[in-house]
Amino acid sequence: MNESELKAFIKIVTEYFESITGQPAKMGLPFIKDDNTDVFDFTGVIGVSGTRKGAIYLSAPRELLQEFGGYILEGDELQDSELYDLVGEMTNTISGNMREHFGASFFISVPIIVKGKIDDIQLKLNPPVYIIPIEWQFSHCHLAIGLE
Amino acid sequence: MKLLIVDDSNIMQKAIGKYLKEFNLEIVGYAGNGEEALVMCERYKPEIVTLDITMPKMDGLTCLEKILKLYPETKVLVISALKDSATGLKALKLGAKGFLPKPFTPQDLQEEIEFICGDK
Numbered sequence: 001m002n003e004s005e006l007k008a009f010i011k012i013v014t015e016y017f018e019s020i021t022g023q024p025a026k027m028g029l030p031f032i033k034d035d036n037t038d039v040f041d042f043t044g045v046i047g048v049s050g051t052r053k054g055a056i057y058l059s060a061p062r063e064l065l066q067e068f069g070g071y072i073l074e075g076d077e078l079q080d081s082e083l084y085d086l087v088g089e090m091t092n093t094i095s096g097n098m099r100e101h102f103g104a105s106f107f108i109s110v111p112i113i114v115k116g117k118i119d120d121i122q123l124k125l126n127p128p129v130y131i132i133p134i135e136w137q138f139s140h141c142h143l144a145i146g147l148e
Numbered sequence: 149m150k151l152l153i154v155d156d157s158n159i160m161q162k163a164i165g166k167y168l169k170e171f172n173l174e175i176v177g178y179a180g181n182g183e184e185a186l187v188m189c190e191r192y193k194p195e196i197v198t199l200d201i202t203m204p205k206m207d208g209l210t211c212l213e214k215i216l217k218l219y220p221e222t223k224v225l226v227i228s229a230l231k232d233s234a235t236g237l238k239a240l241k242l243g244a245k246g247f248l249p250k251p252f253t254p255q256d257l258q259e260e261i262e263f264i265c266g267d268k
Contacts, residue, residue, distance in 0.1 A: 019251045072163050074254075082159055089157040092202060093250045096229025104234040110156060110204050 001130055001147055006030055008101040010132060012094055013143060017136050021071040028133030033144060037131055040064075040141055042083055043118050044091030047109035052102060053148040054126035057118075058091040060141035067137055084113045094143065149265070150176045152194035154185040154211070155227070156203040160250075164198055164227070167254040168261060182206025182214075189215055194222065196264065199244075201228040201235070209242060216243040223264050227252070 010027045017025035043059040060068075062083060069078040069086045078086065088111030095108045125146025132143045151173040153164050161178045168175075176192035179185040181203045189197070197215060201208035208226060215222055226239040231249035239247045245264045248256060 016251055019253065069159060072159060074166060076162075078159070085158045089159055092157070093229040096202065096250065097231050099230050099232040099235065104232055108202060108230075110202055 001128075001145060005101065005147075006130060006132070006145075008098065009094070009143065009145060012097045013132065013134060016090075016094060016097070017068075017134075021068065021136075023137060025134050025136040028135065030130050030132045033125075033127075033129035033131050033146075037144075039114075039116075039118055041115065042087040043114045044087040044089075044111045045114065045118075045124065046091050046095040046111050047124055048095070048106065048147060049109075050107040051105040054146045055124035056091065056095045056108075056147070057125075057144045058087060058094065058141065059118075059144070060087055060090070061139060064136065064139040064141050067139065084115065087111075088113045149196055150174050150192060150194040152177050152179065152185065152188050152192065152197045154179040154182070154197060154203075154208070155200040156180045157200075160200070160227075164257065167257045171258070171261060171265075173261075180204075182208060182211030185211050186214055186218075189219060189222070193219065196261070197222055197224045199224050199226050201226060201230055201239075209239065212239065212242050212244055225260055225264055227257075 014024050039059040040061040043057050045057040048054050065083045065086050091111050099106050126148040129146035134141050153161050155161050176194050177188045179188050183205045199208045223245045225246045226244045227248045229250040236247040246260045248260050
């Protein structure tokens with residue numbers, strides 16, 4: 001991962017939140033994931049193959065997903081099963097949008113959703129894994145990128 | 149007109165249905181992958197299909213080819229997070245009537261459907 005790729009991810013996440021909700025997300029300073037980097041309630045993982053190999057995940061708390069999903073569904077409250085679905089769709093959208101930057105040989109899998117701790121994610125991610133902290137509507141989540 | 153919504157995300161299925169509720173469309177079903185979509189196309193013969201690309205079992209572009217081979221009059225709007233121009237062009241070359249990248253607003257979707265239905 002280089003600086004231009006990280007900036008592309010940040011741009012996509014910022015625009016994604018803004019296009020759906022009208023409220024842009026603020027990005028924190030990216031850092032390298034270590035053993036102390038925790039995850040939030042729900043995590044969507046996308047495997048990446050082709051010109052780049054590894055994985056991307058978005059991890060978010062229930063409250064953020066509930067709020068964000070409310071914008072997509074025009075005010076409807078989301079059930080627990082829909083929060084799983086939503087975090088997968090968000091990860092899919094962010095990862096898929098990166099094809100504009102990486103090109104058509106950047107292949108993404110369907111999302112895998114995990115609730116709570118996720119030890120096996122580490123297996124798919126190619127280190128170093130960059131964490132991009134995201135703040136939106138006073139709530140926090142993060143995007144992790146581990147690509148060869 | 150009969151509409152089939154194909155997306156592996158239930159949230160997106162719901163959202164697409166909601167955004168199009170003011171159109172004179174009868175939603176005949178929701179499919180979560182390409183295989184289900186083909187079964188529903190055979191059963192309901194929808195005139196319009198919104199079709200995601202990245203899905204389990206059968207992806208949207210494979211499904212698009214199969215739908216148009218069997219039912220060439222079907223108007224297919226491909227809706228995908230794969231927003232690179234090569235993917236959009238491929239969908240159009242395969243016969244899709246439109247390509248809408250995710251994320252999209254209700255207005256974006258409504259405009260695409262109006263265009264496809266010939267209202268614009």
